[in-house]
Amino acid sequence: MLGRKLAARLATDRRLADAPVAQLILVDANESECPTVEAPQVEGIVADLSEPDTAADLVSHRPDVIFHLAAIVSGEAETDFERGYRVNVDGTRLLLDAVRAVGSGYCPRIIFASSIAVFGSPFPPVISDDHRLTPLTSYGTQKAIAELLLSDYTRRGFLDGIGIRLPTICVRPGRPNLAASGFFSSIIREPLNGEAAVLPVPDSVRHWHASPRAAVGFLLHAATVDDDRLGTHRCLTMPGVSVTVAGQIESLRRIAGDGAVGLIRREPDESVMQIVAGWPGSFDTRRATALGFRADADFDEIIQVHVEDELGGVIPLVIR
């Protein structure tokens, strides 16, 4: 989803900061997921990064900037242990090694989409970039390993890496999915469409959000942020909006009225509550902010972004 939005933005802008985009190569292992952007300088390739020769083939194009968003998501990394390690660890290492193998001064900027899952409870109320890496999922472990590789390969001068830990993306467009975090989007997206949504956790649950638009902004900014200002610590948590479910609901009320809020049905789910209890709620992102990364202003803006980018600026159903 983020890859598609990033590709569309680059194809439209045809520039990255001050530099024109001469060519854009979009890669996905899954043909149906491979972003299709109709533009003369865009090429789509279906390829699996965890296959031995894929990375070398891709790197043969000598991209100046590589966005590495490919991943097995947390749920699947937990159920399919081998596939998670193959794609999230081996795939990343194959990419970094392919870049290293080029040599001759080739040193592209690689933007790696990491995750706040690299951290594991117990948490302080606010988590800084200095917090220890003790992931409590295979997905988080794999992201943490990829962060370590990225930092070491960068230190050795093989590439110019930056790892950005993305907040939960909200409001995620499309249909409800089965991810444990799905309800954070669902309780906004469905009511805006006049549909019911289920809230499985208490209103007091606090979480860390960014709109898809803000996340694309992080990726684009990461492509151009000054190397010297990153120093040796190449991985950092992106700014986000820290808000409780109650705060989300109040934003929805301001934008779409009581009727929309009335479509949220509280159905406490012990298993979802347990998973969510292990998630962090707030981060100290002074470093990212100082480097110029910008979050959404508040949760109202996160909903507005969804209305503008997904609903054509119109809320289909407003019941006041």
Added chain:
Amino acid sequence: MLGRKLAARLATDRRLADAPVAQLILVDANESECPTVEAPQVEGIVADLSEPDTAADLVSHRPDVIFHLAAIVSGEAETDFERGYRVNVDGTRLLLDAVRAVGSGYCPRIIFASSIAVFGSPFPPVISDDHRLTPLTSYGTQKAIAELLLSDYTRRGFLDGIGIRLPTICVRPGRPNLAASGFFSSIIREPLNGEAAVLPVPDSVRHWHASPRAAVGFLLHAATVDDDRLGTHRCLTMPGVSVTVAGQIESLRRIAGDGAVGLIRREPDESVMQIVAGWPGSFDTRRATALGFRADADFDEIIQVHVEDELGGVIPLVIR
């Protein structure tokens, strides 16, 4: 060196805590380094853990306890990038995967010798187990990745891992080597033999030490420490003696006199000073201490251990 001492101790004791040792298999990639212990229940195998089938062959013996000390050391991991990753990362993962592949409830205790190199400057004055993992060497990166793997495989129930971050081993027996940390041992070992030693850093440099005997004690204790008390965080820093070079020299003076101290020649070396400046000097090891790991009492004891274990209890030359 540590492997040899551990093997000798196990072959002599013929027990690990309360349990008799039925069989002891010693493995090294290098024939000349493979520990030879003359005892009926001891078998030596020359094998490279980073070769595809080695780990499965070794695990076919179904050991209850596996000490994984194999590593490319820091200097070589920095000069031979690929070999460092192959042995320190791939070798470890092949071992963990071989254990996982056995299944059927096989869940051996695996003791992994990690390193304080998983941490990187800037440091607080005292570093806790909660300190972030930001290694600044390839060796430290590889140890940190192995720690993450060990924790995840343990969490998944594939094995029962514990990673112990060893202090610098001092006094290291044998001839001087070219490691940047070599002088910490050299300034004690050589004078005790009536030979000159070079000190390349100021007396104010503080470092974190354990005797070889204490380190073997850590490994043996790690083999039996209670699983429940380790919880989800399976890797921890071992206790040690935090002492300045000046403190080391005063210990030498107490034990071997002014004459021995007079054999230390100060030859400041800018490059060694720079490397050492990036090393931590002191750790908060409350967790390890609470779990029963015991350090040497002080640096005097570290020297005494060397005299007892390497010099037959006799200081060859004492000039008072």
